[in-house]
Amino acid sequence: MFNHQKYEKQYFLPPTLSYDWVKKETIEKAPTWCSVDLRDGNQALPIPMNLEEKLEMFQLLVDIGFKEIEVAFPAASDTEFNLVRTLIDNNMIPDDVTIMVITQAREHIIRKTFEAVQGAPNAIIHLYNSTSEAQRRQVFKKTKDEIKQIAVDGAVLVKELAEETEGNFYFQYSPESFPGTEVDYALDICNSVLDIWKPTPEHQAIINIPTTVENAMPHIFASQIEYIHKNLSYRDGVRLSIHPHNDRGCGVSDAEFGVLAGAERVEGTLFGIGERTGNVDLITLAMNMYSQGYDPKLNFSNLGAIRKQYEGLTRTAVYERQPYSGDLVFTAFSGSHQDAISKGMKYRKENQVEKWDVPYIPVDPMDLGRNYQTDVIRINSQSGKGGIGYILETNYGIKLPYKMNEEMGYATKRVSDQTNRELSSEEIYHVFKEQYLDYCPHFQLVDYRFEKGEQQEVTLKLKQAEQNIELQGEGTGSLDAVSNALKTSFKLDYELEVYEQHSLGKDSLAESCAQIGISHNGQMYWGAGIDEDIMKASVQALVVAVNRLVAFK
Structure with a gap:
C-alpha cells in the first residue's frame, strides 16, 4: 500500500530558532575536509577493499x-586493525596529515582502538554512541540519562587511555542518529563529553553532528547546527563538524547550509559513495566553491584519472551524470544548448575573456582534465547546427556558412x-x-586550365558517364568563367550567391577550405572543396554544388 498517512516528521526543532546563517551569501573559506572513504565508503561496498x-x-x-582521513574502525576486523598498524609502522602518514x-x-x-593507534604521530579518536529517541526506545531500552552516561563513560576512558598510550591524540565525539534526537538533549551530551575532555584552543576537540539518516529539509538541519554552534561549551576549543548523508538527496545542501550555520569541518566521501543513498559528495562541495572563485584546498585537476582509480579500487561505477565527475556532465546534445555553448566559446576566444562565463557550462572542463573536443558537444538526433558546426570547426578547422551549417545539421541528424x-x-x-566534398554523381572534375583574354577563359575537363568531356567558358573572373561553362554546357540556370574560403592551418602550406552556395528557384545548393590550392578547392566546391542542383532540382 502506498499510504503516506503512516509517516510523520521524525526530527526535532531546537528550543530557539535563529536564521543568521541565511544572511550569508556563500562559503568563502574551505572547511576542514575529512574523507571517510576508507570507513563509511568502504563498508558500503559489496566487496570491501583489501x-x-x-x-x-x-x-x-x-x-x-x-x-x-578516517582510516578504520580498528576493532571491527583484522583488516581494519592491520591497516592502521601498517600506516603507523611503515611511516606512511605525512607530517601534515592526521588519521582518524x-x-x-x-x-x-575503545581499548582495542588504542592498541591500533599506539605510536601514531597524529590521530583523532572518534567516539560515538546512538542518541535518537527511536533507538533509545526500541534498541537500547534506556533512558536519556543512561544514554548520556554511555557517552560520558566512553569519554573518560578515551582520555585515560590517551594519556597512557604513546602517540599524539585528539578527540572527536558524535551523537549518532542525531536527526532523530532532541537537539537540546544532543547538545547536553556533547557538552558533558567536553566537560571530561576540557579542550583548549591549542588542543581542540571535535564535535561532529551526523545526519545519520537525513529526515528533514536542509534549512532545518542548518537551524539545528546554528543552535549547537551558539551553545557549545569550550567553543574556542571545539571544531564543529558535520557528517551529512543523502537519504533525501539533500546531502550537499545540508553540508553547505551547515557550514553557513557555523560548522568548520565536513566529513564525506569522494563521489558520495556510502551506505544507502550515500554520504555527501566532497567533490561536489569542493567544486561548488571552486566554481564561485574560492579555493577549496583540494586538487581535482585530473578528476578523470581520480575517478578511474576510485572505480577500480571500489568496483563501483560513478554515475554518468554525477556533478563535475560524470562522463556526460559537460556534454550538450540539445541543439539550442550547443548553439549557445559554441557562440560562448567563440566569444571567449575572440575577446580574450579571463573570467569563465560560457553558457551552460559552470566550470571550464579543462580545469578538471577534460577537453572541449570530446566532452563538451556531442551529436545525436537531438543536436542542432551550432553543435555540429562546433565539432567541424574545433576538430577539423572547417567553418561553414550559416545556411550551409543548417543543412549540414539536418544531414547529420538524419x-x-x-x-x-x-x-x-x-x-x-x-x-x-560524403555530402559536400565528394558528392559528384553526375560528373567529376578531372582538370581545368585558365587563359587570359579580354575576359577570363577556362577549359574544364570533366568525367561523365565514364567518359572525359571538355567544356569552355569565360567570365569576369576565374570562378565566373567556370560557372558559365557549367551553365552553358548543362543548360542550367542558377545564381552564385555565397563564396567563402579559409585556411585550415596557420602555416603557408596549410590546406584551404572553400564553400560555395548557388541558388535556383529560391533553393540553395551547397558544395565544398579542400586543397592546398584555393582555386582548385573553389572549383571543386562549385562542381559539387552544381551536382547537387542537378540531383535535387
Whole structure:
C-alpha cells in the first residue's frame, strides 16, 4: 500500500530558532575536509577493499590534499586493525596529515582502538554512541540519562587511555542518529563529553553532528547546527563538524547550509559513495566553491584519472551524470544548448575573456582534465547546427556558412536518427565529406586550365558517364568563367550567391577550405572543396554544388 498517512516528521526543532546563517551569501573559506572513504565508503561496498587497495586509496586521498582521513574502525576486523598498524609502522602518514579511527563508546572496543593507534604521530579518536529517541526506545531500552552516561563513560576512558598510550591524540565525539534526537538533549551530551575532555584552543576537540539518516529539509538541519554552534561549551576549543548523508538527496545542501550555520569541518566521501543513498559528495562541495572563485584546498585537476582509480579500487561505477565527475556532465546534445555553448566559446576566444562565463557550462572542463573536443558537444538526433558546426570547426578547422551549417545539421541528424545512436566527430566529418566534398554523381572534375583574354577563359575537363568531356567558358573572373561553362554546357540556370574560403592551418602550406552556395528557384545548393590550392578547392566546391542542383532540382 502506498499510504503516506503512516509517516510523520521524525526530527526535532531546537528550543530557539535563529536564521543568521541565511544572511550569508556563500562559503568563502574551505572547511576542514575529512574523507571517510576508507570507513563509511568502504563498508558500503559489496566487496570491501583489501589491505593493499586501502593503502592505495589512502595515498590517493593524500595526493588530492586531504589533511584528515578516517582510516578504520580498528576493532571491527583484522583488516581494519592491520591497516592502521601498517600506516603507523611503515611511516606512511605525512607530517601534515592526521588519521582518524572510529570507536563505539564501549570499553573493549575503545581499548582495542588504542592498541591500533599506539605510536601514531597524529590521530583523532572518534567516539560515538546512538542518541535518537527511536533507538533509545526500541534498541537500547534506556533512558536519556543512561544514554548520556554511555557517552560520558566512553569519554573518560578515551582520555585515560590517551594519556597512557604513546602517540599524539585528539578527540572527536558524535551523537549518532542525531536527526532523530532532541537537539537540546544532543547538545547536553556533547557538552558533558567536553566537560571530561576540557579542550583548549591549542588542543581542540571535535564535535561532529551526523545526519545519520537525513529526515528533514536542509534549512532545518542548518537551524539545528546554528543552535549547537551558539551553545557549545569550550567553543574556542571545539571544531564543529558535520557528517551529512543523502537519504533525501539533500546531502550537499545540508553540508553547505551547515557550514553557513557555523560548522568548520565536513566529513564525506569522494563521489558520495556510502551506505544507502550515500554520504555527501566532497567533490561536489569542493567544486561548488571552486566554481564561485574560492579555493577549496583540494586538487581535482585530473578528476578523470581520480575517478578511474576510485572505480577500480571500489568496483563501483560513478554515475554518468554525477556533478563535475560524470562522463556526460559537460556534454550538450540539445541543439539550442550547443548553439549557445559554441557562440560562448567563440566569444571567449575572440575577446580574450579571463573570467569563465560560457553558457551552460559552470566550470571550464579543462580545469578538471577534460577537453572541449570530446566532452563538451556531442551529436545525436537531438543536436542542432551550432553543435555540429562546433565539432567541424574545433576538430577539423572547417567553418561553414550559416545556411550551409543548417543543412549540414539536418544531414547529420538524419544519420543519427536512422542509426539511433550518437555520432563521433569522425562520423560527422564523414557526413560532411560524403555530402559536400565528394558528392559528384553526375560528373567529376578531372582538370581545368585558365587563359587570359579580354575576359577570363577556362577549359574544364570533366568525367561523365565514364567518359572525359571538355567544356569552355569565360567570365569576369576565374570562378565566373567556370560557372558559365557549367551553365552553358548543362543548360542550367542558377545564381552564385555565397563564396567563402579559409585556411585550415596557420602555416603557408596549410590546406584551404572553400564553400560555395548557388541558388535556383529560391533553393540553395551547397558544395565544398579542400586543397592546398584555393582555386582548385573553389572549383571543386562549385562542381559539387552544381551536382547537387542537378540531383535535387
